[in-house]
Amino acid sequence: MNRSSSFNWLGWLIFAGLLSMWEYGARANPKLQFYIPPVSEILVALFNLSASGQVAGHLLATVSRFVQGYAIAALLAVSLGVLLGYFRSAYGILEIVIEFLRPMPSVAIIPVAVLTLGIGDGMIVAVTVYASVWPILVNTIDGVKHIEPILIDTARTFGLRRWAILWRIVVPGAAPYIVTGLRISLSIALILVTTAEMIAGSRGLGFFILDQERSFNSSNMYAGIIIVAALGYGLNRLFLTLEGNVLRWRRGMIAQQPV
Amino acid sequence: MRESKLSGVLFLLLLMVVWELAAQRQWLNPLIVPPLSRIFASFGSLVAAGDIPLQILASLKRAAIGYVLAAAVFIPLGILMGLFDGCRRALDVIIEMLRPIPPPVVIPVALLFFGLEDEMKIFVIFFSCAWPILLNTLEGVRSIERLLLYTARTFGLSHARIIWQVVLPASSPQIMTGLRISLPITLILVVISEMVGSADGIGYFILDAQRRFKVAQMYAGMLALAIVGYGLNLLFNLAHRTFLAWHWGMLREQQR
Numbered sequence: 001m002n003r004s005s006s007f008n009w010l011g012w013l014i015f016a017g018l019l020s021m022w023e024y025g026a027r028a029n030p031k032l033q034f035y036i037p038p039v040s041e042i043l044v045a046l047f048n049l050s051a052s053g054q055v056a057g058h059l060l061a062t063v064s065r066f067v068q069g070y071a072i073a074a075l076l077a078v079s080l081g082v083l084l085g086y087f088r089s090a091y092g093i094l095e096i097v098i099e100f101l102r103p104m105p106s107v108a109i110i111p112v113a114v115l116t117l118g119i120g121d122g123m124i125v126a127v128t129v130y131a132s133v134w135p136i137l138v139n140t141i142d143g144v145k146h147i148e149p150i151l152i153d154t155a156r157t158f159g160l161r162r163w164a165i166l167w168r169i170v171v172p173g174a175a176p177y178i179v180t181g182l183r184i185s186l187s188i189a190l191i192l193v194t195t196a197e198m199i200a201g202s203r204g205l206g207f208f209i210l211d212q213e214r215s216f217n218s219s220n221m222y223a224g225i226i227i228v229a230a231l232g233y234g235l236n237r238l239f240l241t242l243e244g245n246v247l248r249w250r251r252g253m254i255a256q257q258p259v
Numbered sequence: 260m261r262e263s264k265l266s267g268v269l270f271l272l273l274l275m276v277v278w279e280l281a282a283q284r285q286w287l288n289p290l291i292v293p294p295l296s297r298i299f300a301s302f303g304s305l306v307a308a309g310d311i312p313l314q315i316l317a318s319l320k321r322a323a324i325g326y327v328l329a330a331a332v333f334i335p336l337g338i339l340m341g342l343f344d345g346c347r348r349a350l351d352v353i354i355e356m357l358r359p360i361p362p363p364v365v366i367p368v369a370l371l372f373f374g375l376e377d378e379m380k381i382f383v384i385f386f387s388c389a390w391p392i393l394l395n396t397l398e399g400v401r402s403i404e405r406l407l408l409y410t411a412r413t414f415g416l417s418h419a420r421i422i423w424q425v426v427l428p429a430s431s432p433q434i435m436t437g438l439r440i441s442l443p444i445t446l447i448l449v450v451i452s453e454m455v456g457s458a459d460g461i462g463y464f465i466l467d468a469q470r471r472f473k474v475a476q477m478y479a480g481m482l483a484l485a486i487v488g489y490g491l492n493l494l495f496n497l498a499h500r501t502f503l504a505w506h507w508g509m510l511r512e513q514q515r
Contacts (some may be wrong), residue, residue: 101485
């Protein structure tokens with residue numbers, strides 16, 4: 001977000017000041033420590049949890065559910081989106097069903113998933129897939145619709161088969177939109193995984209954080225939140241790096257356009 | 260276009276008939292998939308008895324307070340940060356530290372502070388709407404032509420009037436974007452927080468119905484939620500069209 005690449009001294013100074021105020025305030029008011037333990041204690045808890053491996057299992061569970069759910073959703077939504085965007089009649093048939101399902105907050109599906117799949121990894125992955133599909137699907141359809149018809153006509157003139165057109169013209173053409181959908185779904189998938197873990201889980205970071213709150217281990221709870229935040233940050237970074245690599249051709253194209 | 264709409268409606272009707280038949284003949288476990296007719300009947304009686312409207316009202320009250328509070332705090336903050344670079348740099352690090360936290364993870368913290376009260380849900384909604392509203396407002400203000408601001412200053416307008424008559428109108432499309440993104444987030448978070456810790460609200464209602472195996476009621480609650488989501492979106496569009504008619508027109512134009 002910084003336009004200047006120089007180090008943001010002011011921001012970090014204020015951040016450090018806030019942390020030391022937190023530390024001091026918590027130490028000065030023992031009553032408050034139940035709600036807001038000193039920062040140092042949270043960091044100690046974070047270290048202990050990581051060193052003892054207590055949190056590793058939860059982290060692993062969350063990551064594996066996230067990866068499965070997100071990957072399945074991406075695969076499903078992109079292929080369905082390409083087909084629906086390309087074959088208009090198919091879209092016409094499904095449009096109303098999609099518009100009907102989309103406004104319902106996706107978390108409301110959790111009880112249905114618990115009913116059908118019970119409590120476990122399958123349920124959490126299924127819920128994540130359901131919620132992450134929508135942004136990718138809608139953006140992919142949009143992207144396919146925005147492709148210049150000339151491109152497709154040209155490909156057809158050159159005698160490309162339908163699948164070749166889909167794979168070599170339509171998918172790359174819609175890529176920027178697809179990436180937008182994938183980026184939105186990245187945070188949605190993490191939200192759904194942690195939510196499902198809180199509501200019906202016995203493992204995972206969402207479960208861990210809520211469980212620590214219920215047993216009044218507030219230091220551990222905050223430590224868990226730091227881990228989830230780090231996970232979210234890392235996933236986002238990873239995504240941006242991959243996006244930069246995959247869409248490099250497009251950046252070059254935009255740069256060539258006269259402004 | 261009209262033809263495809265018709266086929267869409269027909270397909271939806273076909274799906275519903277298949278569902279009804281499959282449930283009636285018990286091809287699917289009736290404990291999981293009750294007939295549609297029973298879901299609609301349950302929905303009708305729950306609405307008539309006032310159960311569903313009451314739960315929806317409880318949820319909407321929390322959602323509205325959290326949403327409005329977030330807008331009231333973070334639009335002005337975004338404007339300040341957009342206008343004064345020092346202000347933005349001062350808060351930048353804190354924001355970047357808090358932003359990657361997935362909103363539902365804040366629920367345990369809110370539980371710790373507020374227990375099962377309304378304030379718990381309001382805080383969670385407030386927190387989760389903060390980033391879309393703040394960052395969009397900030398971007399909107401920063402992308403205003405500096406010339407506009409200089410001109411306003413040259414004409415001797417006071418700070419308050421510059422903000423009210425130049426900055427706010429010029430950044431309103433982006434502010435609107437932030438508010439629009441926050442709308443479904445609000446609804447999602449109110450449902451999640453009611454599922455995790457509450458004694459009423461539509462999120463609680465749905466999860467509770469599932470736990471008691473009142474499956475038709477559970478689906479009825481989901482139907483109600485979908486209607487609310489749809490209605491809120493319509494309402495937002497109406498507000499957009501009324502207050503920012505010029506921008507609404509521009510958007511329509513682009514979509515063509």
